[in-house]
Amino acid sequence: MHDAVVVGGGPAGTITAGLLAADHDVVVLEEHATSGVPMQCAGLVTSDVIEMCGVRPDILNEIRGADVIFPNGGRFEVRGSGVKALLIDRTDLDRKLAAAAMDKGAEIRYGTKYIGHKISGGGVSSSTNAGELRSRLIIGADGCSSKTALSLGSNIPKEYIYGIEADAKRRPEHDDVMVLRLGAEFAPGFFSWEIPFGDMVRVGLCISPGRGAAPIDHLKKLLAASGIDMEDVVSKYAGKIPLGGRPRSYGDRTLLIGDAAGQVKPVSGGGLFPICKAAPILAETAKKSLLEDALSAERLRDYEKGWKKEIGRELSRGYKIRKMFTNLSDGDLNKIFEIIDRDDMRSILNEIDIDNPSGAALPMLKNMQVGLRFLPIMMRAMI
Numbered sequence: 001m002h003d004a005v006v007v008g009g010g011p012a013g014t015i016t017a018g019l020l021a022a023d024h025d026v027v028v029l030e031e032h033a034t035s036g037v038p039m040q041c042a043g044l045v046t047s048d049v050i051e052m053c054g055v056r057p058d059i060l061n062e063i064r065g066a067d068v069i070f071p072n073g074g075r076f077e078v079r080g081s082g083v084k085a086l087l088i089d090r091t092d093l094d095r096k097l098a099a100a101a102m103d104k105g106a107e108i109r110y111g112t113k114y115i116g117h118k119i120s121g122g123g124v125s126s127s128t129n130a131g132e133l134r135s136r137l138i139i140g141a142d143g144c145s146s147k148t149a150l151s152l153g154s155n156i157p158k159e160y161i162y163g164i165e166a167d168a169k170r171r172p173e174h175d176d177v178m179v180l181r182l183g184a185e186f187a188p189g190f191f192s193w194e195i196p197f198g199d200m201v202r203v204g205l206c207i208s209p210g211r212g213a214a215p216i217d218h219l220k221k222l223l224a225a226s227g228i229d230m231e232d233v234v235s236k237y238a239g240k241i242p243l244g245g246r247p248r249s250y251g252d253r254t255l256l257i258g259d260a261a262g263q264v265k266p267v268s269g270g271g272l273f274p275i276c277k278a279a280p281i282l283a284e285t286a287k288k289s290l291l292e293d294a295l296s297a298e299r300l301r302d303y304e305k306g307w308k309k310e311i312g313r314e315l316s317r318g319y320k321i322r323k324m325f326t327n328l329s330d331g332d333l334n335k336i337f338e339i340i341d342r343d344d345m346r347s348i349l350n351e352i353d354i355d356n357p358s359g360a361a362l363p364m365l366k367n368m369q370v371g372l373r374f375l376p377i378m379m380r381a382m383i
């Protein structure tokens with residue numbers, strides 16, 4: 001019997017497997033033939049994330065600023081000191097994480113699709129397209145449409161947003177500044193992005209379902225607004241992001257991580273930072289519980305307590321901000337531009353921590369003039 005079966009060979013699965021493999025017999029099940037494809041990510045992370053991952057993926061660009069474009073065309077320039085974010089080759093990251101997990105002793109079974117599992121006789125029986133496996137613990141890291149999460153009941157995220165992206169040939173205006181657009185035309189319910197790298201640009205957006213047209217139609221509009229011809233598009237990818245968390249990340253002999261646990265930053269849709277924070281906590285709980293042979297939901301609850309202590313506040317604050325954001329009309333967004341288009345607000349946003357963005361809200365609202373003008377918009381958005 002294996003100590004742990006990890007379902008999913010994305011970053012959540014391989015980082016977790018790598019942390020457990022030194023002390024335990026760990027098998028990762030990955031339905032695809034290799035790691036990192038299909039790629040469903042903009043690849044934007046902070047250097048802290050790279051450090052926590054413990055591997056160095058290919059860096060496509062260093063991003064030093066952002067131009068935020070409001071629905072009326074108002075442009076808010078954010079220019080901090082130094083590098084704000086890195087654009088990475090996400091496929092390369094996933095491959096390097098998988099190699100690192102295998103170096104540490106984890107087994108990865110590619111082409112192996114998890115179908116379901118049963119808990120019985122002091123263990124977990126997982127069925128796959130390649131037969132059955134027995135383990136003491138199952139770790140669900142099977143992404144946004146997680147089946148393992150549903151083994152814990154009606155364990156669905158509060159909402160999904162749908163993303164689509166294209167890499168295209170185009171010499172961007174700035175080498176190291178990305179463009180974010182707000183408003184219903186390009187990205188109803190979220191935002192769009194244009195991230196330069198060399199003579200290419202990664203253009204993408206997410207939308208809330210039921211608002212606006214299909215994602216591909218918004219992407220076509222965005223490409224046109226960015227001056228990109230369809231024939232210059234080199235590749236396209238799409239995916240969905242769970243927001244607002246799932247009700248549970250643990251159960252009898254079961255732990256969930258990453259998109260499977262709904263651990264995604266609600267303001268930016270970033271999932272890699274929460275995974276890096278949650279994985280060591282999961283590994284610590286799993287190791288202790290395997291050692292003591294105490295794998296009940298009651299004992300594994302420490303994991304949820306631990307990750308919520310570490311990142312729960314930022315995720316729930318971020319989701320409150322998101323709920324307000326989704327209630328804002330284009331007119332409200334334009335008013336916000338008028339309110340924040342001033343040097344003191346720019347200084348606050350220039351120093352924003354992308355991994356903990358809600359931290360910028362309080363200093364902005366503490367400014368009396370700004371806070372008072374924000375109040376009616378916020379009250380409307382909260383209703």
Ligand SMILES: Cc1cc2nc3c(=O)[nH]c(=O)nc-3n(C[C@H](O)[C@H](O)[C@H](O)COP(=O)(O)OP(=O)(O)OC[C@H]3O[C@@H](n4cnc5c(N)ncnc54)[C@H](O)[C@@H]3O)c2cc1C
Nearest residue numbers: 008010011012031042043044114143163239258259271272
């Ligand atoms: C358009 C878009 C842009 C994004 N941009 C960013 C960004 O810039 N920065 C950032 O931090 N995050 C970003 N994200 C989010 C990020 O990509 C995810 O949060 C992250 O990939 C989650 O990692 P994971 O390991 O939990 O899941 P995944 O990366 O989805 O990995 C899950 C793995 O499980 C496998 N799997 C699923 N079901 C089964 C099964 N039944 N059997 C076997 N294997 C299975 C899948 O093949 C996959 O390899 C973006 C997401 C989207 C959609």
